[in-house]
Amino acid sequence: MWCSSCALAIEARLQRLPEVAAASVHYPSASLWVRGRASAKTSGITLEALAPVVRRLGYSLGLPETTLDAHARLEKESRYLALRLSVAAVFGMWTMLASLLIYAEAVSSAEIEYVLAWVSGAFSLPVVLFSGVPFYRAGWRTLRARKPGMDVLVSLGVWGAVVVSLGLLARGSAEVYFDTAVMLIGLLLVGRLVDTLCRHRGLRALDALALPETTVACREQGRWEERARTEVPRNARIRVDKGATLPLDGYVEDSPAWVDLAPLTGESVPRRLPPGTALHAGCRNLGADLVMRVSAVAGECRLDRMREQMRFHQARKGELQRLADRFAAWLSPVALVLAATTLCVAALVGVPWEDTMVRALSVLVVACPCAVGLAVPLASLAGSSAALGQGVVLRDPASFETLAEVRSVAFDKTGTLTPGLPEVISFNAARTVSAEELNTLLAAATQRSEHPLAQALGRWAEQGSQDVNMASETTEEIPGQGRYVRLKDGRELYLGSCAWLKANGITVPDSQAIAHPDNSEVMLGCDGQWLASFYLGEQPLPDAHATLAGLRREGYLLALISGDRAGPAMALGKAVGFKPGECYPGRSPEAKARLLQGLPSPTLYVGDGINDALGLAGAGVGVASLNAGDAAREGAAVQLMSPGIAGVAQALRIARRTRRVMRQNLVFSGLYNGLALGLVILMPIPPLMAVLAMVASSLSVTLNAARLAWREEDS
Structure with a gap:
């Protein structure tokens, strides 16, 4: 498909089929x-039944493509657009230069102006005949589907400018409009190329959830x-x-x-x-070689299902973008009717044919909804730049629309x-062991x-030990229980x-009951004697409490949604300021997504791992923290580039300002198109002035959006 008009045309054609209740x-x-x-037969909505209908419009319909195929398709589209844009830039530059010399009356001789007019036309031919082909093809297809869009206006505007210019040249006039055709094609090609690159980037979210196609050791016939x-x-x-x-x-x-479930559950330990416990693809085996019985084949695993659900979650448009689409959809047929009416009325009242054609052409050019198309994306881009300065990256600029309306903010733990x-929260040690010896033995036990x-204990021990490389000759790790280390000097260490x-x-003293029930307890013993008990947990980020308090004052509903156990989750929630009713521990990835759907929408969810990918996609806006994994980072619309969560509050404030500018731009561009159409019908306006008016409207939208970068006002 070439643009969103193609998608609307396919929708319209399929929705006319008696078997189809809805198509998107x-x-x-x-x-x-x-x-x-x-009431319809299922055979009417199969691939075999729908493919010929779509094929008659000039498109092909097949089974859902793989991510690799989608990358290849978009790469091909990008090269296709880049080539046409290069031709438009190289040849269009000379067309515009020749036209500028004519308009500015920079030459004194009428003969030279006439030659420049021919030069302008000659250099516009590669742009019109090669660079503009995608617009003509898409315009023809949307006409066949009886759903004309902007491509029809662009095509008519381009060829109208060429035909009128050739007619004027034949009459000996140098006032040609080849630059109008070149400008329309060049500006719109830039927009299409940027759109294609953004879609290409969005596919990486699905890549992160794809499992590598490696070989698997399978038991067959005893080997x-x-x-x-x-x-x-x-x-x-x-x-x-x-x-x-x-x-x-x-x-x-x-x-x-002994399995690390963090990729799918977020459990810290x-x-x-x-035996008999369910396992899921994407988790990591930390113990000895694991033998498992397969319950789901490739393509049906839990991770595969999450990936498919992400496809559905990503298939959404922002409210303002949908409004702009609807406005542009009815503007195009209205402009065609007005251009035809102008042509007929002017001819009936005796206006010369060249003036008639010029007035009809001006209607088409003025009606091109370029400002409407730029209203939302430009504001998003300016807001994205402002957010970047605050350490917040908007991977999907359209998310500003939803971000500004967020009512609930949820966090992973x-x-x-x-x-x-994990970090060492506290410890108790036997009086018979010195701090230096304890650190040395602990470092040896965790090497x-x-x-x-064990790694957290090792890091803690290294900070207070001068000899962390004590030699060991025997090491044995028993999954889920502990670690045995025999040192070369004969001492035996037990950590677990x-x-x-x-x-x-x-012998463990009776007084060594768990002092911190919400944390993990690990004990160290040596040669039959208890040496120390360590309590490990997670400390909140320094800015967490202040940021959450600020969000609460601004009226957001807060929630902590974690896959970890209730004890650690509730303890951390209390430490950073969550109320007990706002903490939801022990949630699976699917449960996280369902819970987010139940919160007041739109919702914002902040996460960091594969287990958060589904929640990030299902929330109104997904935010990946600084150290997030690939799945979370690629699946989120927003990514924090600085430590902590303060960027979440910054992003929400910038989004509110950005949405105001989006609305202003959309209202202005709509008023422009309506007033300009009325004006061009009532009085003759040259196509050049129509193009300049179109550029002026686009420029005003651009300058209004630039205020987001110039001003650092508070919402």
């Missing part, structure tokens, strides 16, 4: 959604065979190596598994899962309101461990849970 074409993703009538992920059947037994990502959904088959890494809690230390003959 999402232009950015080139996808079609169809709902059939209850392990490597098979492609897409070829592994349901109920097959597969092996996942230590540290590898689970390629498919399934459940633990033989022995317990890995879990030990007994781990990695969003916290740094994402080369992949467990997040209280129950595990007791099981290994270490």
